[in-house]
Structure formats: structure tokens, C-alpha cells
Amino acid sequence: MSFVRPSGRTADQMRTVSITRGFTRHAEGSVLVAFGDTRVLCTASVDNKVPGFMRGKGEGWVTAEYGMLPRATHTRNDREASRGKQGGRTLEIQRLIGRSLRACVDRAALGERTITLDCDVLQADGGTRTAAITGAYVALVDAVRWMQKRKDITKNPIIGAVAAVSVGVYRGTPVLDLDYAEDSDCDTDMNVVMNDGGGFIELQGTAEGHAFRRDELDALLLLAGHGCNELFAAQQAALAQA
């Protein structure tokens, strides 16, 4: 068969995933996650208060911010701090990360605390948002363990695991975990966030140009399920280390 992915991977093959805990020292959770050449630093910061709209409810909050270093990409992008605002893509991604991680947290068990997940892309090669969600989950668990160790909380607020992967139709074939070469040359692109019970937390599929049919969607969701299972295993392996 003549179908070849630019990376030589098979259609259902993820890039090499690595998850390094304790990448920096100050954060309560600090994880460097790599999906192939995509590398994202995810830190979890615990703050003993909640935003105004959450005050007095006895519940916590989990939020995320996303950034990309100016030269994480092939050509340099303007620094958002210098331009004076975060772009639409950035806001969209950080809202997605926040919603995804909130889906695995029992906010009552967290108490009136905020955990902020900062996901900063050091190097980009496609799939930065899915890597960010996958890594941020591990940083979140580390921050929770830190609180447990200090006996700040008594009940574990983590309910299940969350991971994310992209899938897409590349030159007519559904493939798993798009890299930049595929992402910039594909008809349909979908980011899938799942929990380890097999449920969907977020589905974001886009077909700028050619619409996707129902059978393509089914194939993509199947691939995404396989990918997330690999990611749950990688998360657990990383968290099992001392």
C-alpha cells in the first residue's frame, strides 16, 4: 500500500510520548511532556483562594493558561505580552485545557482553593493542546499529592484521569496524533479529550474545506480511543515513580 505518513508512522501509531515530573523546582506540580518533538512545560500552582464568582461556595476552581515561546515554531511569532493581548487561538486553547481538567476534579473536595495550570510550549510540532492537557493532568495530580502531604485536604479531589489526542483525515486516511507536517496539510482535524472510563469530555472537530462523513468520524473516534489509552498508561507510569 502506498499510504505513507511524513514521519513513517502507521496510521494508528502515536509519536513517542515522554512525561518528566519535577522539571522545575518551585511549582507544586511541574511536568515536561513530549509528544515527539512537541514539548510543553506544564506547572500546577496552588493558591488558597478562589476567583470572585466562586467565593463562599465551599468549592475550589481549576483554571489554565497557555502560552507559546516566540521561537517554539518554525518561524518566530510575536510575543503576546509584547503585542498587549492574547490571541483568539491562545484563549480558545486555555479555555479548553481548563474545562478538560475541571472534568476530573471534585471541586467540593478541593475546598476554596485555585489550581492554575500553566502550559507553556517550549517547542511545537503539532498537537500542543493535546500534549498540554495530558501533561497538565500529571502536574495536577502532583499538586494534589503535595496538598495531601501537607494535610491541607483530606479527601482526594481527583476523579479519574484525563488525556487528549488529535486525530485527522490525512490524504484520505484517518490517522492518529497529527504532527505539524500532517496538521498543516489535512482536511479534517479533531481534538478528542477523554477520561479513563472511556467517556468523551471534549470533541472539537474542524473541517475547513471538505466536510467529514459519519464513517470518517467513527474511524477517528476509534483511533482517539486507542491513543488516549496509551496516554493513560504513560500518565500512570510517570505517576508511579517516586
Next chain:
Amino acid sequence: MSFVRPSGRTADQMRTVSITRGFTRHAEGSVLVAFGDTRVLCTASVDNKVPGFMRGKGEGWVTAEYGMLPRATHTRNDREASRGKQGGRTLEIQRLIGRSLRACVDRAALGERTITLDCDVLQADGGTRTAAITGAYVALVDAVRWMQKRKDITKNPIIGAVAAVSVGVYRGTPVLDLDYAEDSDCDTDMNVVMNDGGGFIELQGTAEGHAFRRDELDALLLLAGHGCNELFAAQQAALAQA
């Protein structure tokens, strides 16, 4: 059966949809679209140039902006112009509208022109983004007809129709076209953008809280297909009038 939607609708029943062309006079296309109490004014403006990144390619561009009047909602929201920036939700929605409408345009046939779709919510009751996409399609067609009448373009750049509807799991039951009462009290919410060939252009499903299973997803997509078919009929009926 005890399941009752707040509006009394059946699970697969859309709200009353109305599409009024020529709602204001100056724009090349001007449509007031209503999905029940949700009312959005969609205008299409033609400009004989393209943004910098498109220049010299001989192709056109379609983009969208979204806004909500401060008192379109139950309680007043700050005016974004006064706060000095558009929020993440606004940017996310207007990017979605732009991508959706570009999916039905042959940009080469459009030539080096930009069509801007302004979608301003006069009254909100859930589903503003799906109403906006559905109405913006009609405004876009009117703007194209205006160009054809002036003989600015020779080939019709519109390829198929685009419409959008929301679906969600409300108190355990998949329902079509969520209104505000359902939207603010539902586990899963999905916005589905389709073309009239039955293809998916955008899928945005969110489960903040409880993840959705594959069988729920299937039921939701079925409902969305029904809903979009009704919307395509409403668009055609509106466009058939003088």
C-alpha cells in the same frame, strides 16, 4: 412519560425559526434570524481587498465578528468595547462562525474580496452561535447575489449550504436546539455545523462535569442531522422570496 422540557417541546423539536432578509438597508446582506427568543442580526459586508496574509493569491476571504448587546441577556453584561477587549468566548465564537462559512465558499471564484459577517445578538435565549451561523449563511448568499447583479463576479462562489444547531443531554435525555433554561442545566452540550450534503463541518462537544458515552454521541448527532435539515429548508424558503 415524565420527561418534560422547560418549553414543553418534544426532544427532537426545534424552536420556531424565522429568517428575515433585508432587516437593515446599508449592508449587502442583512438578515435577522430567530431561533425562538434568540435573535441575531447578521450582516454581510463586501470589501474589495483581502487581509495582508491573503494578498496576491487571487483568492478571497470570509471572516466573521460576533457581539452581544449588553442587555441581550437576563442581567446586563459589560460592553466589550468599553472593557477594551473581546472576551475569550466572543473570540472563540467568531472564529467558529468564520471557519463554518468559509467551508461553503469557493475562494477562487470570490476573487480578491473580503466578506465580513457581523453577527450581533439582540436578544439571547441559548444557541446564539448556531443561529448566527444559520443566519450568516443567508446574508452571505444575499451579498453574493448583490455582487452577481453588479457583475463583479461571474461564477457563483457558494458551494452548498451551511447551518448549525445545538444538541445536548438534558436530564438524561438527548434533546435538540437547547434554549437558555436547558443550556444552563445540562450535562453535555454540542454545537454541530453541517452542510446540506450531510457532512460535518464543525463538531464542538463539551462535557464539563459528566463525560458522554459513545451511544449518547450517536443520538446527539442524529438529532443534529434532523435539526440542520429543517434549517436548510428554512434558509431555502427565505432565499426563494423576492
Next chain:
Amino acid sequence: MSFVRPSGRTADQMRTVSITRGFTRHAEGSVLVAFGDTRVLCTASVDNKVPGFMRGKGEGWVTAEYGMLPRATHTRNDREASRGKQGGRTLEIQRLIGRSLRACVDRAALGERTITLDCDVLQADGGTRTAAITGAYVALVDAVRWMQKRKDITKNPIIGAVAAVSVGVYRGTPVLDLDYAEDSDCDTDMNVVMNDGGGFIELQGTAEGHAFRRDELDALLLLAGHGCNELFAAQQAALAQA
């Protein structure tokens, strides 16, 4: 006589004025006002607190915000929310609307509440600020009636009526209620805000180019008085409906 206004109106003839109450559902007052082709949606929102500089005085506050939909005009204007700031013209108009409406309110009778008048231009054909003031008055009265019905206030804080009209010297002749064609081709333009006791609340006359003489001013003020009287009648007629 050879003098002809572009619209065919006589010099002292206003455009058709219409005032529609309850145009949208959520606001405490919601009025669509039309001066010919100029259409402005005016909503009044009641908030049970006052800005910092008014706190603790036992008095209320009335303020206004003004906006124009991007395609309310012949050619599309940039969206202020997207540009990141309100322009000088916008700020000037909303300050004028706020001052004008405060002139008919007994702030002690209002109590520590803020009423915000949002005036959003759906379609522009000259005189948007005068239509906004005239319509905002009706929305304000509706919001006051809403508070009275709920027994939030015991004394009616409305003291008299307020309306506004533009006058100008068009091709040498003083005329009433300028439309866009006249406004963009006239030497002197004056916006006059009056109360129903015949007093002046605001006078803003501008002669960019040719200065106006005292006799012209006298003629303009006479026309404005006539116009405002018509507007007071239209306001009362609208408010007399159920």
C-alpha cells in the same frame, strides 16, 4: 421656491418618528426608536448599587453607553470591541446621553441604584444621538415603572421629560432634524436637548468651516423647540399604551 431638502421634507418637518416599547424581553426598559431610517435600540438596566464615587450618599446614578453596529452605516466601520477602545465620538455621545437623562431624574428619589441606558444603533441615517436620547427617556420611564410595580421605590424619580433633535443650516436655510445626506453637506450642525418645560439641557453647535451668526442661531433654536414638542408628544403617546 427652489429650496429642496434631499428627502423632500419642508424645512421645519421632522422625519417620521416611531417609538416601540418592549422591543426585547430581558431589559427593564427596551425601546426601539426610529427617526426615519435611523433606528436605535435603547435599553434601561437597573442595578441595585452605585459606582464608587456615589456610594453612601443615598442617591442614585444614571449613565449611558452608546454603540453602533459595524454595518449600521453605508460602509462598514471597525468594531470598537475589536479595536480595543471606544473612539472619541462614541465617548462624547455617551457622555451627552448620560448628562441629558440625569437632568430629568431626582436622584434622591431613585435611591442607591444605577440605571444604565444602552443605546445601540442598528441603522444610521443621521441624528443617532438625538434619537438615542429621545428613546432612552422612554426606556428610563419603563424601568422606573418596573421598580414602582415591585415597590422598590415609593416616589417617582422622573421629573419632566427630555427629548433631543438636531438642527442645522443646510445650503443657507435652517432646517430641522438633519438626515445623513444633509448632515454630511451642511455648514452648521446643532444638537439641542430640551425638557418639556421649554428649558435647554444641552446645546452643542458646531461650525466647522463657516461660523454661524446670531440670527441663524435664533432660527435654529426656534426649529428645535418645535421639533422637541413633537417628540414629547410621541413619547407620551408611546407611554400611554399598555
Next chain:
Amino acid sequence: MSFVRPSGRTADQMRTVSITRGFTRHAEGSVLVAFGDTRVLCTASVDNKVPGFMRGKGEGWVTAEYGMLPRATHTRNDREASRGKQGGRTLEIQRLIGRSLRACVDRAALGERTITLDCDVLQADGGTRTAAITGAYVALVDAVRWMQKRKDITKNPIIGAVAAVSVGVYRGTPVLDLDYAEDSDCDTDMNVVMNDGGGFIELQGTAEGHAFRRDELDALLLLAGHGCNELFAAQQAALAQA
């Protein structure tokens, strides 16, 4: 008679006016104008190009910017540069100054040049905008003389003189040239910009609280005419010096 102005002035008496040319060295025109304790530095800067919307018309442009030093006033105001935007009052005033000065310039004779009038308030005691207009006129003439001396222009673009003064109803009596004590305690306040032919260029009257009657308006306009005549004399005296 018991009527006493806080300053002891008679009702039709202006404060001492002084106009100092060449107050700073770099600007093409640089004038310190004082209306009593109100002191404004007005500079005129010549630039050999025009803004985009004026390009290619063979005409010049005159514009103004207004600022107030943070401690020009009794209590310190935030610095607008630090807050990140100019307030509505500032924008309104600088638009007024710009329009007023454009009224005395033949833009064709100016050629494709921009003259920017910067009016910075060093000390405020009421009437800063009227002092600014009066002083800016002198700075503008000096800038024109500088261009004439360099033979940049052949025809004098200045057509007549422009000056401005405030008038108001203070405790029931119409008075000329309000100082801060009067301004902050008066029913009606009007800024009047005139040319030396007796024509009105701008009228901005405000009655926040009590409306003014036609006879009060007549009295105010009479006072303003007297005041402007004094100011034209002061301008000519200043300009007659070497």
C-alpha cells in the same frame, strides 16, 4: 447689591489674561496662556505630511491633543499615560480644540502639512479648554509665520482669529469666565468659541440639573461676545511683539 463672585470680580469681568510667546524653544509655535490661575502650554508642531484620510487632496490638516499634568489640580489625578488610555473628557476637549482651530485655517493654502496643537495644562483653575483654544491660536500663527519665513508656503492660511471663553449662570446670575470655584457650583456652564467676525464656531452649553431658559442663553451669549473681544485684543497684542 449682594451678589458676589468668589474672586470678587464683577459679572462681566474676565480674569487677567496673559499670553507669552516663545515659552519653550523647540516648537514652531510655543505659547503659555494664563486665564488667572489657569495656565496652559500650547505648542504648534509642523509636520510635512497629512494623516491617511487626507492624503492626495492637496490640503493640510490641523489637529489638537490635550493633557493635564497629574498635579495641575487640587488633588492629584491619575496620569493618563499610566492608566493606558485618555479619558472621555480629554478626548472631547481635544476634538473641540481641533475643530475650533480648523475653522480659521484655509487648508488648501496650508498644503499637505499637519499642524498639531498640543495643549498641556500646567495649572488648572477652571476654563482650561477655553484658555487652550485662545493660546493655541497664537501658537498656530507663530508656526505659520515660521513656515512663511522659510518660504514653505506662499499664501497665509490663517483666515481670521479664534478665541474661546466660558460663561455660566452662577447662583442665578450670568457671569463671564468661570473659575474653578464657580464652575463646580454652577447650574449652567457654556463654552463659546467665536471668530473675530462675531460668528459662532462652537457652542457647548450644559445644564446638568436645572435647564436654562432662552433669556439666560441670550445673556450668556452677550457676555461671551464681550469676553472674546477682550481675548482677540490680547492675542493681537501678543502677536504684535517681536
Next chain:
Amino acid sequence: MSFVRPSGRTADQMRTVSITRGFTRHAEGSVLVAFGDTRVLCTASVDNKVPGFMRGKGEGWVTAEYGMLPRATHTRNDREASRGKQGGRTLEIQRLIGRSLRACVDRAALGERTITLDCDVLQADGGTRTAAITGAYVALVDAVRWMQKRKDITKNPIIGAVAAVSVGVYRGTPVLDLDYAEDSDCDTDMNVVMNDGGGFIELQGTAEGHAFRRDELDALLLLAGHGCNELFAAQQAALAQA
């Protein structure tokens, strides 16, 4: 000898320094300082509260803001308030002024008060930041005397004097107090802030282009010491006047 400074001064000669107290009326301290043609208005404003990060410590705060009128310079600079942000140079200078003045204040003796030093350049000819520091010291002392007179404070919080001067290597020769002609054509430029005990408070030396050697540094510091001594004398003379 052939070395000649553009101004004709000797290498160790400062420009004429003048310090005028009470230049404006409202501020608690108001000083116009001139170093030759460089003229800076320095005002000190007392506020009976401190910023958030200082609250509850029983200590005061001293801070500074710096601005330059648009036409203080040879060619007009954009107004920072209009551009919507303060530039890097402005922020850098106002941070320097603030740190320098805090070095001569016993913050406990000041109590929970803030003194804001506004330094606005009316005319620039090099050395605006050093003139600003030197003048701001005198304004600060005047504000302290005002508080002492009102018996707001019992202990004098001023500990020693602070002054600043620039030095640089101009065409190979170390010179004192650079004016604009020297500043824009010199290899090394250093701003030196000292106290009247001979100690260094700030040293900011820059060699964009050619680095400076240790012996040049020694010569520059010697010149700076001489210059600051002259400035301390000028400050004392000004403060000795009624």
C-alpha cells in the same frame, strides 16, 4: 588645546542650574528645575494611604512618575497617553527616580502615606532624568515641610540629600553634565545618583558601541562627585529661601 564641547563649557563644568520652588500652586511641593535648557516640573503629592503591598506595615512609600510633553524635544514625539502605554524608557526612568528618592526617606517616620513625585519635562536638552531627581528632592522636602507644618508627622523623614548628574566620554574626553548635542554623539554615558555623604545610590553606565575602561570609569566618577556637590549646594540654597 583643541578639545571643545559644543556649548563651549570646560570638561568639568555644569550647565547653569536653577531651582524654582512654588512653581505651581496646588501641589504640596512644586519645583521647576533647569539644567541649562533642560526644564523639568517636579511636583510632590501627599496621599494618606499606601499601595496594597505596603498596607499594615506602618511605613510610607515614595514613588515617581515621569513624562515628557510631546514637543519638549526637537521633533514631536507621540503622546504616551494617546498611544495607550508608557514606553520602556519612561518606565525605566520613573523607576530610577522612585528608587533614588526612597534612598533618602525614613519610611517609618513618614507613616502610612504615599508621596508621588511627578516629573514632567517641559523642555529637553539632555539630562532630563538627572534634573528630575535633583528637582524632585526639593519638591519632596517641601511636601515634608507642609506635613510638618500641619503636624501630620512629628519626626523628619528626610535622611540626607539626593542629587544626580550625567557624565560621559565625549570624543575621548570625560565630561560632566552632557547636553543633547553631546549625549547623541558620545561613546559612554553614565547617570550617577549620589547622596550628600558621598555615597552612590545608583550608577547606570552604558557603552553602546565602545566599552569603557576602568580608568575612564574612575575619571567619570570623580566628575560626577564634583557635579553632585554643586547640586547639593543649589538645593540647599533654594531650600533656604522663604
Next chain:
Amino acid sequence: MSFVRPSGRTADQMRTVSITRGFTRHAEGSVLVAFGDTRVLCTASVDNKVPGFMRGKGEGWVTAEYGMLPRATHTRNDREASRGKQGGRTLEIQRLIGRSLRACVDRAALGERTITLDCDVLQADGGTRTAAITGAYVALVDAVRWMQKRKDITKNPIIGAVAAVSVGVYRGTPVLDLDYAEDSDCDTDMNVVMNDGGGFIELQGTAEGHAFRRDELDALLLLAGHGCNELFAAQQAALAQA
């Protein structure tokens, strides 16, 4: 003797310095520099154009931007992109880095190109700006080698090396290369940028609180010279690797 640095280092001992080239893939130069626990990613990006103010001179430009990840520090700092502006400290540091690196570049040899040095702090423990300058030099050299390899330039534009180190008086003793514990508890802090010819490029000494004497300054400069020599050796060792 009882003097002990928090880290146990001797007064003239630097932290362990490491310089890793090729840390990320896309940039023309990419260096991770560590001064102990301070870690900064420095990338150099080549762009074949220059900013407006440099156009047409046949010379290149070197500029820098600085950022700190929100959780690089002990407690989380707000993200500057989210706040909508870079703080004064950030602007000051990036201006310093830019000036420092320009001091070792022959801009004519560079041609009309811009090299942007992005210095992003991944982990902070004092001395981030000195580490940034030291690392950015290596990234700059790598970018130049990349251009030489492509034969974009014929003459090497690098003239000498640049490195930077901080020195300070900690509890009365002059020490080299302050870490965070020392930095936050020291009287005098000086950042010294030198070239490998022993010349000073930048000196920035600050004594908020207690001024430093001339003999202390001499001791600090001596330490800085030692430190920079170590850094030049580390830079050369890193650059000698393949």
C-alpha cells in the same frame, strides 16, 4: 571568620554555570543557560529585514525580548500576556539585553537583517538577566554561524564576547553572583556587563536603602571581572563543541 553565604559558597565563587546549545530545534541559535538553579532559554531568530528606523542604512539590528514563565518563581506571577502589558522590570531587562549584545556586533557586517534574542526564564533563582546576556551571546554566535554556513554573510559580524554577572554587598561583604536568597536581602546590587577585552559595557548599581562607598564599588568591580572571565571561558568551551 563567621561570614557564610546561604549557599555555602565563598565570596568570590560563582554558581555552577552550564551552557547547552541546540536546546530546541527551530531557532537559528538555541541555548539553555544555567547559573545554579536559574535557567534561561535563549533563542536567536534571524529575520531578513530591519525595523523602520533602520531601513535603508545597510546595517543590521539586534534586539531582545525577555519573559518569565508564570511559575518560574517561588510564588506564581501573573502572565504578562494575560495582563495585557509587559511590566517596567521586563522592559528594563530586555532593553539591557539588547544594548549589551549590540555592543559585540558589527552592524554593517550583519547587513539589513534583524537578530532577535528571546530570553525566557524557565526557573528563577536570582541573576536571570545576567544569565540571559551570557546565554544570548552563545545563541547569537550560533545564529551567525548558521548565516555563514548558508553564505548569507561573508564577514563575521561578531566582535569580541559579552558576558554579565551580578555582584553585591551581602551583610557587609562584597560577593559574586547573587542567588535569590542573597538578592532579596542585600544592600547593594550591581549588574556588570563586560566584553572579553576587559571593558565595561553596562554598569547598573542600585542601593535602595544604604548607599555604597567608593571602596565597595572597587571591590565589586574586581569580583565582576573575575566572574566574567569564568563566563567567557564557559562560553568558549560551549562554542568549541560540534
